[in-house]
Amino acid sequence: MLRRREPVPFAFVAEADRFRSNVTPPPRERASAGEVAGRWLVGLTIVAGLVGSLVLGMPALSQDQAPSQTQQSQASQGH
Secondary structure: OOOOOOOOOOHHHHOHHHOOOOOOOOOOOOOOHHHHHHHHHHHHHHHHHHHHHHHHHHHHHOOOOOOOOOOOOOOOOOO
16 A cells, blocks of 8 residues: 655654654553452453343343233222
């Protein structure tokens, strides 16, 4: 893929994609045991909530069960 070079007023902008820094970034700090445990707990809570909503919601979503009795109020039965 060819990139079309357009004239730019500043040379450093034109050569910015070829610039390499000789400064290395500092190493990342490792997460403490409490932070790792907290992340696991949050993840586990989210997964448990999704599974729980599926378990509780599946009976309400199933359509293959026909009602075995017709429900009538006491007022319609004349009581």
